Amino acid sequence: MLSKRIIPCLDVKDGRTVKGVNFVDLKDAGDPVELAWQYAQQGADELVFLDITATHERRKTMIEMVKSVARQLNIPFTIGGGITSIADADALLSAGADKISINSAAVKNPALIEDLAKVFGVQFVVVAVDTKLVDHRNMVHLNGGRLLTELETLQWIKQAENLGAGEILLTSMDHDGTKQGFDCKLLDQVCKLINIPVIASGGAGKTEHFTEVFSTTGVDAALAASVFHFGEITIPELKTELHKHHIPVRLCK
Amino acid sequence: MIGIVNYGAGNIFSLTSALDRLKLNYGMINTESDFDQYSHIIIPGVGHAGAAMEKLRQSGLADVIPSITKPVLGICVGMQLLTAHSQEGDAVLTNIIPVRTLLFDKKLGIKIPHMGWNNIEIKENPLFEGIENQTQFYFVHSYFIEYNSIFGIATADYGLKYAAAIQRDNFFGVQFHPEKSGQAGERLLLNFSNLKS
Numbered sequence: 001m002l003s004k005r006i007i008p009c010l011d012v013k014d015g016r017t018v019k020g021v022n023f024v025d026l027k028d029a030g031d032p033v034e035l036a037w038q039y040a041q042q043g044a045d046e047l048v049f050l051d052i053t054a055t056h057e058r059r060k061t062m063i064e065m066v067k068s069v070a071r072q073l074n075i076p077f078t079i080g081g082g083i084t085s086i087a088d089a090d091a092l093l094s095a096g097a098d099k100i101s102i103n104s105a106a107v108k109n110p111a112l113i114e115d116l117a118k119v120f121g122v123q124f125v126v127v128a129v130d131t132k133l134v135d136h137r138n139m140v141h142l143n144g145g146r147l148l149t150e151l152e153t154l155q156w157i158k159q160a161e162n163l164g165a166g167e168i169l170l171t172s173m174d175h176d177g178t179k180q181g182f183d184c185k186l187l188d189q190v191c192k193l194i195n196i197p198v199i200a201s202g203g204a205g206k207t208e209h210f211t212e213v214f215s216t217t218g219v220d221a222a223l224a225a226s227v228f229h230f231g232e233i234t235i236p237e238l239k240t241e242l243h244k245h246h247i248p249v250r251l252c253k
Numbered sequence: 254m255i256g257i258v259n260y261g262a263g264n265i266f267s268l269t270s271a272l273d274r275l276k277l278n279y280g281m282i283n284t285e286s287d288f289d290q291y292s293h294i295i296i297p298g299v300g301h302a303g304a305a306m307e308k309l310r311q312s313g314l315a316d317v318i319p320s321i322t323k324p325v326l327g328i329c330v331g332m333q334l335l336t337a338h339s340q341e342g343d344a345v346l347t348n349i350i351p352v353r354t355l356l357f358d359k360k361l362g363i364k365i366p367h368m369g370w371n372n373i374e375i376k377e378n379p380l381f382e383g384i385e386n387q388t389q390f391y392f393v394h395s396y397f398i399e400y401n402s403i404f405g406i407a408t409a410d411y412g413l414k415y416a417a418a419i420q421r422d423n424f425f426g427v428q429f430h431p432e433k434s435g436q437a438g439e440r441l442l443l444n445f446s447n448l449k450s
Contacts, residue, residue: 001371001372001410002367002369002370002371002411003369003370003371003372003389005369005370045369045370046369067266070266070270071270071273071274072270074271074274074432074433074434074435074436074438074439075391075433075434075435076393076430076433093263093264094264094266095266096264096266098267098393098433121299121300121301122366122395123299123393123394124299166366166368167368195359195364195365196364196365196366197364197366197368197369220364220369221369250389252435
């Protein structure tokens with residue numbers, strides 16, 4: 001049976017992880033390699049690195065970071081942030097990334113999804129979608145929820161699947177940061193609409209939220225950042241809890 | 254020393270990184286004569302099986318592989334290349350192991366690609382020495398190899414029972430990615446490196 005995946009998400013700027021991380025046994029909380037390794041040891045099933053570097057040097061620093069992570073990490077990982085071309089994706093693949101996540105670039109140029117899928121296979125292409133309610137309608141937003149687009153979320157996700165997305169990472173901006181739970185209603189609709197894996201993101205505050213999203217929707221994975229970084233939820237405890245609720249997970253010894 | 258068949262189908266950085274972590278020596282096989290330098294051979298591969306087979310033929314290495322008598326391990330698409338045929342691109346493959354590579358059927362109520370950690374049912378085999386039955390490995394694929402009781406050495410269940418690992422004589426194949434499957438995957442690579450010719 002396929003296990004439900006637990007995915008910590010790390011923000012990276014200039015090759016260093018940002019946002020405080022409260023692990024007691026970390027030598028360097030900013031070192032993405034050490035953090036990634038810690039999460040892998042704890043039983044994370046996969047990692048997502050989101051590059052928020054704005055400088056011209058971003059690509060070079062990112063490639064170096066991806067290589068260092070791939071050298072150390074024995075679980076898969078995804079890189080997102082600023083990928084706009086086949087060449088960007090190719091460099092990341094060669095550096096050891098298992099998947100890339102595209103968001104704004106896909107909205108601005110949907111053919112990019114198709115091109116990436118053709119060259120690298122659908123399994124390599126994660127389409128990240130940030131959604132927010134506008135007049136009771138779920139609409140796609142860019143720039144972390146600041147920029148409203150004309151795309152209706154469900155329609156865009158269906159289109160992304162048709163173009164060759166291998167997975168959808170759906171972040172509810174209404175739930176993100178609230179710690180009140182995932183947007184199970186929307187996630188359920190998405191899972192019924194498409195036939196590729198879905199990662200739930202936005203709203204995780206306690207273990208019950210993970211149990212809820214896996215019990216009430218067809219999502220394949222749940223992603224969170226701060227609750228893991230600050231140790232509010234530890235991955236072994238979370239997995240034990242999910243296992244108790246008969247949700248298939250990979251338990252690490 | 255492990256030789257990696259370098260025919261340009263996908264990224265091998267994760268594989269070589271895993272071998273580095275395990276302190277296993279390796280080199281690249283670019284031409285036929287390179288095979289002589291290595292005791293064990295890995296055929297990696299991601300992406301499209303038909304396209305990968307085409308690249309393997311163009312590299313001039315496809316004809317040599319069936320005659321190898323050393324331990325060979327095909328990973329993911331590298332495993333599929335060992336089979337007779339793939340529905341992906343309707344491709345004729347090496348037929349070293351006479352089974353077929355088929356597309357998952359979404360009518361089985363499954364999502365495609367099969368992506369993530371899946372437990373496997375293991376038959377006793379030196380490749381899985383020290384790895385507990387039902388251990389989970391990381392899979393990512395849309396095509397699968399049909400289960401066959403003669404050649405199947407491990408199975409996974411995803412809509413149907415299929416071959417997670419196959420063997421015929423010195424040829425082994427795994428559908429999952431040992432280089433991405435935590436400690437169990439590293440153990441499998443180590444086991445492979447210890448197989449006798």
